[in-house]
Amino acid sequence: MPDDLDTVHARIAEALNARAERLWDVALELHGAPEIAFEEHRAARLLTGELERAGFQVERGVAGLATAFTARTGRGSGACVALLLEYDALPGLGHACGHNLIAAAGLGAALALHAALGEVDGSVLVVGTPAEEGGGGKVVEVDAGVFDEVDAALMFHPGVHDWTWAPLTAQTQIRIGFRGRAAHPTGNPTEGVDALAALIQLFNTLAVLDRRLPRGSHVQGIVTQGGVATNIVPEYAEGLFGLRGATTAALEELVRGLGEAARGVAAATGTSARIERVTAGYEHFRNNDVLARRFAEHIARCGITLSEPEPGVYLGSSDIGNVSAKVPAIHPFVAILGPDASDHTPEFAAAAAGPRGRAAMLASATALACTAADVLLAPGTAEQAWSSWRAKAAAGA
Structure with missing residues (x-):
């Protein structure tokens, strides 16, 4: 040596x-x-x-x-x-x-x-x-x-x-799906529960929450499923959300907040929410x-x-x-x-x-x-x- x-x-x-x-x-x-x-x-x-x-x-x-x-x-x-x-x-x-x-x-x-x-x-x-x-x-x-x-x-x-x-930063991806009830938007609109409207409301809620996020944290989402036809109230809608946090602990807090927001939107719109982490995360x-x-x-x-x-x-x-x-x-x-x-x-x-x-x-x-x-x-x-x-x-x- x-x-x-x-x-x-x-x-x-x-x-x-x-x-x-x-x-x-x-x-x-x-x-x-x-x-x-x-x-x-x-x-x-x-x-x-x-x-x-x-x-x-x-x-x-x-x-x-x-x-x-x-x-x-x-x-x-x-x-x-x-x-x-x-x-x-x-x-x-x-x-x-x-x-x-x-x-x-x-x-x-x-x-x-x-x-x-x-x-x-x-x-x-x-x-x-x-x-x-x-x-x-x-x-x-x-x-x-x-x-x-x-x-x-x-x-x-x-x-x-x-x-x-x-x-x-730490990061992970979360898939959120809202389940509602299909209906004809003019024939029987009161029978429908619009899952896409729930998903859009989640995006709106996140836009408000975004102002309070600490530096290094953010949520970026896309609509991956929004219905099948314009003359059917969407029974199911789904979004994919990328979350980042300056630390792993900050990311987990953001994951928790996203879940709470989704469940709150579901309660307010009469839908049900399914929340799934789709990656192990970095x-x-x-x-x-x-x-x-x-x-x-x-x-x-x-x-x-x-x-x-x-x-x-x-x-x-x-x-x-x-x-x-x-x-x-x-x-x-x-x-x-x-x-x-x-x-x-x-x-x-x-x-x-x-x-x-x-x-x-x-x-x-x-x-x-x-x-x-x-x-x-x-x-x-x-x-x-x-x-x-x-x-x-x-x-x-």
Whole structure:
């Protein structure tokens, strides 16, 4: 084993430089053949093939998910570091969230660690995590115990900011259906109980409640079923509601409030309400300060300076939140476009295959690998990360 961490970091950089072209080819191959949630078969084959050829022990189909995988190297009772790879794309937009760069960076970090570290008392676990954009592969993997022995979960995300961590909210989806009674709107209107009117009233009620919601919380709904014909009073109407909260506790309070509003509308309109949570939900992200500082220091040597997120700004949700509720985790943003741009756009998809995307991927791979090496080799790092995680958990943060 190398004598000191500086030597390890230098070897990691050398290993990544030697693999830079291949990693970029992988990123472009993923970008050119985008696959949506739970259909990432080609991506999973590509990534597991690279890991297997490098000597990792690969397990495919983990947690009952056909496109999920783990790859492991190392031994002993030391720390376990997980590198998380996302590789699903957006319907119609391809890799407009840059997951091709996340996968290539995580792959590069894993290969560089394997080449640079040699035999250490600890292990590197590469976790292939499908369906971040919808379905929550990490949620399933957490529940299946994939992260039970992990001491640090590391990934980066391309974005429009250079931020040390990601202000990601908790989110879930709720389906609400109102059952009324069909009738002819002119022939026997008094016999009808209009389910669509009840659903519309719920939307109106939510518009009033929206003014009282705390920062980071909101409800966005759509009508998914509103009747079958204009000359029939709708017997059944249904809406799908996306809920977000700055914290998981705030989200649960919002879920409770939505249910109360729906039941109140049902009582007032003579309908019955059915309320169903249709997704397990993403928890809010809990940044690990110890690991995030290490990542920021390492990527600064690559010429990228990270800052704290702007207060009160929230940038969507991710199933990394569920991982961060289980183990110490990081999810820094590294910009591939300017702050006036946005992901989930054609422009962002183009940037994920452009020179700035390449630079962000390689710098992040280096920083991820060096952070992982610190956890494995620097005395007390894993313990400090866990201590920070426990303090936040105790504070409900």
